[in-house]
Structures are given as C-alpha cells and as structure tokens.
Amino acid sequence: MSAIGRVLLNGVATVAMGVSLLAVTAPAQAQRYEQVPQSAYCASNDNRFARCQVPWRDAELVQQASKARCIRDQTWGFDRYGIWVDRGCRGQFVPARGYGNGNGYGGGGRPGWGRPQQLQVRCESHGGNYQVCPVDLRRDDSVRLVNRLSGADCREGRSWGWSRDGIWVDRGCRADFVVERRY
Incomplete structure (x- = not known):
C-alpha cells in the first residue's frame, strides 16, 4: 500500500473511532443533564393495566383525559414502581404536593406547612x-x-x-x- 493510502486509511479509521465514541458518550451526557419531568401522561388503553415510571414519591391526578372515571386506589394509584392506571383511566399527573420539586428527595417539608x-x-x-x-x-x-x-x-x-x-x-x-x- 502506498504512503498516501496508509494516511487516508488512518484518517478514515480515526474519524470512524471518533464518531463511534461520540455515539456512545452523547446519550449518557444528555441523560445526566435532563430535567425532572413536572407532569406525566399515563393511559390505560383498551381497559388494560399500565404503569408509568416517574421519579416522584407520589402523584396527583390533575386532568382526567378519559370518559372512564379515574379514582385513586381503584382505577389509578401510585406504588414503588410509579403511577399505575387500569380500566380505561387516562390522565395527566403531577408530583403530589408536599414533595418539593418532584425530584424524589422531598424538600417541601411536611404537608400543611407553609401556604396552600x-x-x-x-x-x-x-x-x-x-x-x-x-x-x-x-x-x-x-x-x-x-x-x-x-x-x-x-x-x-x-x-x-x-x-x-x-x-x-x-x-x-x-x-x-x-x-x-x-x-
């Protein structure tokens, strides 16, 4: 192989390695700086049980999006895995009050302290x-x-x-x- 061929081959290999490193490291950096979601949509489609992971300690239904009623602990709830919905309940959820900014670490004090x-x-x-x-x-x-x-x-x-x-x-x-x- 000629000297020019080796230089071109080395250049292509270097660019390919750099692109593959960017492809591997970019998503990890994007996740690290991602904002905590302030609301989440969770839906029981076709009346099936569904679960939506959120980084909160508890959730609150703020807007029902289904004709089926959304009733806490009956057709929707919250457990250690996140929000669950069932029997056609669909809605928009936010972190429950009293849990700060919803980052899972509290920070808001106990419910009832401060203003409503x-x-x-x-x-x-x-x-x-x-x-x-x-x-x-x-x-x-x-x-x-x-x-x-x-x-x-x-x-x-x-x-x-x-x-x-x-x-x-x-x-x-x-x-x-x-x-x-x-x-």
Missing part, C-alpha cells in the same frame, strides 16, 4: 350543556374562578360549582379555576 398548594383547571360548558371536569377534590380544598373565557355569565351555584367529583359548569360558562389545597 394551588392547581389550575380549565372547565368548559360547550353548547350550553352541563359538564363535569373531574378533579380529585377533598373536604378542605376550595375552588375559585380566576379567568372567565366565555361571554356567558359564570356565577357560582348557578352556572358553575364544585363537589367531591370535580368542578362543574353549565349554561355556556367556560373558565379557568384555581383549586387551593389545604391540609
């Missing part, structure tokens, strides 16, 4: 029809309207309200609501 946690929910009555937006509400929670989106009037008790099942709207009311979690 807030969750924003959009609920819309289309065609003037009654609609329930499922939100896991507890006895000590409170709900308030923060931004009316419709031309229709939104009056608590008349065209919007809330119960343990969630926030309801009627008569064309469309709005953003804030749920304040109290402990």
Whole structure:
C-alpha cells in the first residue's frame, strides 16, 4: 500500500473511532443533564393495566383525559414502581404536593406547612350543556374562578360549582379555576 493510502486509511479509521465514541458518550451526557419531568401522561388503553415510571414519591391526578372515571386506589394509584392506571383511566399527573420539586428527595417539608398548594383547571360548558371536569377534590380544598373565557355569565351555584367529583359548569360558562389545597 502506498504512503498516501496508509494516511487516508488512518484518517478514515480515526474519524470512524471518533464518531463511534461520540455515539456512545452523547446519550449518557444528555441523560445526566435532563430535567425532572413536572407532569406525566399515563393511559390505560383498551381497559388494560399500565404503569408509568416517574421519579416522584407520589402523584396527583390533575386532568382526567378519559370518559372512564379515574379514582385513586381503584382505577389509578401510585406504588414503588410509579403511577399505575387500569380500566380505561387516562390522565395527566403531577408530583403530589408536599414533595418539593418532584425530584424524589422531598424538600417541601411536611404537608400543611407553609401556604396552600394551588392547581389550575380549565372547565368548559360547550353548547350550553352541563359538564363535569373531574378533579380529585377533598373536604378542605376550595375552588375559585380566576379567568372567565366565555361571554356567558359564570356565577357560582348557578352556572358553575364544585363537589367531591370535580368542578362543574353549565349554561355556556367556560373558565379557568384555581383549586387551593389545604391540609
């Protein structure tokens, strides 16, 4: 082989080795600097059990995306493997309050210390029809309207309200609501 051939062959080998090293090391670097997800979508498709891994200690359902009801410890829950869903429950989940930024290391103190946690929910009555937006509400929670989106009037008790099942709207009311979690 000529001297030029050896130089070209060495150059090609060096480039190939460099590309293979980049291919091996780049994903590891990308994972190291990846942000912790602040929400996760988990779905039970075809009514089958499914599990979604998250780096949190607990989760909270913030928006149901299925017609099937999502009920904690019945059709969805959280265990050491992450979020589980079953029987058609699909929804958007966030780290449960009281666990800091969701990095799995706490940092938020005990629930009930500090100011209440807030969750924003959009609920819309289309065609003037009654609609329930499922939100896991507890006895000590409170709900308030923060931004009316419709031309229709939104009056608590008349065209919007809330119960343990969630926030309801009627008569064309469309709005953003804030749920304040109290402990």
